[in-house]
């Protein structure tokens with residue numbers, strides 16, 4: 001595995017534009033248009049209650065993005081994982097798991113009771129990863145992504161706060 005660190009993208013970071021540009025490129029490759037945040041990343045992230053972590057490979061200040069996870073905490077009770085993706089050539093090496101674990105920890109520090117997310121049941125690697133880290137299926141939401149594309153809502157409850 002290439003050397004990597006999980007980094008939080010800070011609002012005033014000099015890396016902001018470079019990182020967002022890289023993420024938008026990855027996003028466009030991986031997700032169909034209606035599922036993509038490519039056009040709204042900047043806006044989403046400027047909201048006060050959202051955050052983005054990314055895996056930076058071969059760091060030392062001039063690294064590249066191998067994957068990213070976005071999360072938000074719309075209320076003091078509940079947080080959401082709004083996006084998780086790893087570039088194809090970096091998959092199967094632990095990046096996704098490290099990102100998701102880091103996002104869960106960020107949400108835990110917000111003292112929310114529950115983290116929820118939506119995932120297309122056909123995305124087997126993602127479903128398996130979410131289950132591995134303790135997420136359970138809540139229910140199926142028909143037509144969530146498109147008329148013929150459904151989503152599972154999944155959740156992870158924290159035992160005590």
Ligand SMILES: CC(C)(COP(=O)(O)OP(=O)(O)OC[C@H]1O[C@@H](n2cnc3c(N)ncnc32)[C@H](O)[C@@H]1OP(=O)(O)O)[C@@H](O)C(=O)NCCC(=O)NCCS
Pocket residue numbers: 030082083084085086087090091092093094095096097098119120123124125126128129132
């Ligand atoms: C889901 C995704 C982020 C996983 O990233 P990754 O870096 O390849 O995952 P990791 O190497 O960290 O694997 C961690 C766990 O995920 C699961 N997993 C990963 N790839 C898998 C695969 N091809 N099949 C089944 N399970 C898989 C396994 O549980 C694995 O744990 P294990 O190694 O102990 O078996 C990546 O496949 C991806 O970007 N997919 C496309 C985008 C997507 O579906 N995002 C989620 C919906 S928003």
